[in-house]
Amino acid sequence: MLKIINGRILTPQRIIEGGSLYIRQGKIEAIVEGDISVPGKVKIINAEGLYVSPGFIDIHVHGGGGADFMDGTVEAFLQVAETHIRYGTTAMVPTTLTSDKEQLLHTLATYEKTRAHNHKGAQLLGMHLEGPYFAMNQRGAQDPRYIRDPDPAEYLEILQQASLISRWSAAPERNGALSFGDALRSHGVLAAIAHTDAVYDDVLKAIEHGYTLATHLYSGMSGVTRRNAFRYAGVVESALLLDEIDVEIIADGVHLPEALLKLIYKTKGASKIALITDAMRAAGTAVKTSMLGHKETGLPVIIEDGVAKLPDRSSFAGSIATTNQLVRTMITTAGVPLLETIGMMSTTPARIMGLHNSKGALTNGKDADVVIFDDQINVAYTIIAGEVRWRL
Template sequence: MESLITRYKIYHGSVILPNGILPVGTVLVENGKIVEIAEGELDFPGAIEINAAGNFISPGFIDIHLHGGGGHDFMDGTVEAFLEIAKTHARFGTTAMLPTTLTSEKEDLILTLEAYQKAHASHTEGASFLGMHLEGPYFALSQRGAQDPKYIRNPDPAEYTDLLENYNCIRRWSAAPELPGALEFADYARKKGVLVALAHTDAICEEVETAFQHGYSLATHFYSAMSGVTRKNAFRYAGAVEAGYLIDEMDVEIIADGVHLPSSLLRLIHKIKGTSKIALITDAMRAAGQDTDHSVLGHKDKGLAVIVEDGVAKLPDRSAFAGSIATTNRLVRTMLQMTDIALEDIIQMISLVPARILQVDQQKGSLSRNKDADILIFDKDINIQMTMVNGRIIYDPNHSL
């Protein structure tokens, strides 16, 4: 943790770029920014030298949908929870994140938003915060998944206008677009610069197409808690999943933990949507980064009890998944093992694409000159060897750098 060092030379590694991989390259960092990327080895007088030892040098991973990790949940509403989650996920390659809420009372949302603002102001160690993501409470009860049904409700103008007026840290809001008032909600949120996503929805395709025109530009955890083809009175109707495919401009995010979606669907989504429209997310809950078989989804005292088995969190009756326990390096590993997608494309889906979705791709998301020095070193099995955030080494498991 060398806070006074302003120059780093990261060399002798395979440098992952958006358009390919440099087999042996160097990345130079100065004052928290990338100043050069080149093949071979470069001189950089006065720099601390980091030998990647033939491993991969990669842009940091950006997770735009996660709830917790390391035994904490953002809904705990404490600064400690935010900071510990950021540190936990940085160990696994996350350099920037969008902390995410669960469906709850307005008072609990405010508590979490207040904690975010305090944590953001004091944050120095761990993944950086890019704003808050409110997941709910405006959902279809029939697609609630593990969201607590007692908090689910229709969009309330008094509620969402108050929150959006008073908390400019809200960067994204996920809702079901077919609900009464959901289009007006989206119109207002977009005026406030908030990314609107469709989630936990029973909408048919035509409803999603209309919603897209009102700003619902991202499909939250694609396939999960989302309508597909249905039949009503013998007629078939395409659902939200089909709309996600048909609307070329719509982005989709996927929980690529190897459990929420099988190999066949991972390959299908990529075949239709392509690398540039897919963001990999963990949707991680508090058990991520822990060795445990029981946990709590949401607030530590008021949340839902869950079990952890088969590499995922589940409701105790096993009727639904309750968020993942994945870390971002697991997502990359899963995509490599379960698809034939090239590594550089997988890295795009967990770096440049989420950065573009959040409109921070001029600062983050790739190893490019003048961008933030959010940099990873990992081995062929995607085990993290170093995490750098804004030019600061915040994780070095071998203490060798």
């Protein structure tokens, strides 16, 4: 048994001051006020008044520590997972960039190999394929060479590996994108709206075909637009309005200013928002230049103002955020209460990914994925399934 004592335990309902958390065989067995003795051999962690939180779940991350999942090696996957665990990420969804079919299949094969070797880093929850079925003029830093319409011959071949894929992002207005959504739903893969010029009616149709998540809200998507002088709600307004759509946001304090963070929180509520890093390889490093995507064939980027940018500064090119930074930003910049912020970093992403029965909250019977941090959200311990995988 592992026992964490003297902590401020963040449950879904309240903060238990001076509480203790009991973990047995990788699961949460009990949460109590104060402390109780238990028989047998017990390992004790004294939280010394720090917060004891559910582990942070990042459902959209590309890299960190100098590596990117598009590097296509087991070593790169492990480097990213071991980098982000230092900041409280206990589980992540590795994310690709727009590329050709062969590279996507190779990345999936690498992911499968990695799972047997990932003993030190954050858990991997299945791949997120971001693209290549996007709107060209909403591509952001996605490589335009690979952007195309959904092709059943292509995506059905890739979906033969559906057990390795947890989500796939696409622009629902592209030719064939609605049938693509049907295929994702039939294979148990979450369909998300991203890098899109869709309008409200397109989003309504997308929902009917299985799209339930807006990828990095505001980034790479349409807002209010005019066609033949008439105004149309874009994906931003549609996602804020429609209860059927969950949203993810890059809460690094750069991609979205204070006012938009507050607007999204006020409109959607914590139960419909997942915080994501969208981090690229420079996260967790101090470099000033980097590569987005594959280390040799990706896009050169610069790091300044706390974000990655294309060299001509025409677009952001992914964040360099860590999950504890997201939590800090929502509390200090957006003014969101701690418990609700933690919910956006744990409970909501767990639900979105269909893992709410096992992850996302400190309750009896769930996986013992735990983060211990101070008032500034500096992480002291990261624990996965009852195993301490990182400590300060």
